[in-house]
Amino acid sequence: MTAKIAYDDVEVGTELPARTFPVTRATLVQYAGASGDFNPIHWNEKFAKEVGLPDVIAHGMFTMAEAIRVVTDWTGDPGAVVEYGVRFTKPVIVPNDDKGAEIEVSAKVAAKLDDNTVRVDLTATSAGQKVLGMSRAVVRLA
Amino acid sequence: MALDQSFVGRTYPPTDPYEVGREKIREFAEAVGDTNPAYTDPEAAKALGHPDVVAPPTFVFAITFKAAGQVVQDPQLGLDYSRVVHGDQKFSYVRPVRAGDRLTVTSTIEAIKSMAGNDILDIRGEVHDEAGEHVVTAWTKLVARAAQEA
Numbered sequence: 626m627t628a629k630i631a632y633d634d635v636e637v638g639t640e641l642p643a644r645t646f647p648v649t650r651a652t653l654v655q656y657a658g659a660s661g662d663f664n665p666i667h668w669n670e671k672f673a674k675e676v677g678l679p680d681v682i683a684h685g686m687f688t689m690a691e692a693i694r695v696v697t698d699w700t701g702d703p704g705a706v707v708e709y710g711v712r713f714t715k716p717v718i719v720p721n722d723d724k725g726a727e728i729e730v731s732a733k734v735a736a737k738l739d740d741n742t743v744r745v746d747l748t749a750t751s752a753g754q755k756v757l758g759m760s761r762a763v764v765r766l767a
Numbered sequence: 768m769a770l771d772q773s774f775v776g777r778t779y780p781p782t783d784p785y786e787v788g789r790e791k792i793r794e795f796a797e798a799v800g801d802t803n804p805a806y807t808d809p810e811a812a813k814a815l816g817h818p819d820v821v822a823p824p825t826f827v828f829a830i831t832f833k834a835a836g837q838v839v840q841d842p843q844l845g846l847d848y849s850r851v852v853h854g855d856q857k858f859s860y861v862r863p864v865r866a867g868d869r870l871t872v873t874s875t876i877e878a879i880k881s882m883a884g885n886d887i888l889d890i891r892g893e894v895h896d897e898a899g900e901h902v903v904t905a906w907t908k909l910v911a912r913a914a915q916e917a
Binding site for chain 1: 794795797798799800801803805806814815816817821822823824825828829832833852853854855856857858859860862863906
């Protein structure tokens, strides 16, 4: 594993570069195919509304996949991720228009741990709502 | 109806191997819009010390969740999947999943709780490679929302 960030160069509070990830209905169809999750709440507005959702929602695992990109872009090596966990608190609602939705992700170093690892706490919001809770990764740095 | 607590600790037989392909990893990386070359270029992955392209961290969920189907669809457990939502997800990695891996998953019910009529099910999936080495563990919390009273 060869992360491009050195353990000695970060401290508690170091911020990772924040990112905004767009998500449209087309994104969700593509993710459904790639992940094998064809639950109609992620592409069928009629079905989503029948089960009580305001509209089609993104796959929670899609949001989880986007959020960790802030970490893997920072380290360069995806293999640097030792642990990663989230709680799905609110859905990302994806309207059927040209714009879709956006997932805004920020992250900072919350603790320095043993063996050159750090804990990174992530924040993910969409339309002003926090969509992930307890979102944390443990990452091994150089 | 609350799920049977006696299922806690139950382990299901390992799945048949899932062979991780380079093109499947590429398809997944493209679907999440991630252009990290470690996912698509074997030379870039090797430069980072990996024997072949690696998969994005959440890729393995497709494999562990399919394996969790043994639990979710166990008629004896009797979970109503039509009311299930994904509560939490966590992964602990020994190493990244990579192309060429042949992965088996062993699913265990870690906990069953009942809160406000909701059934909460914690499933652990242990992922091993063909050599029997541990690759990653996935924890999935599923919440079956209480049935509406008629």
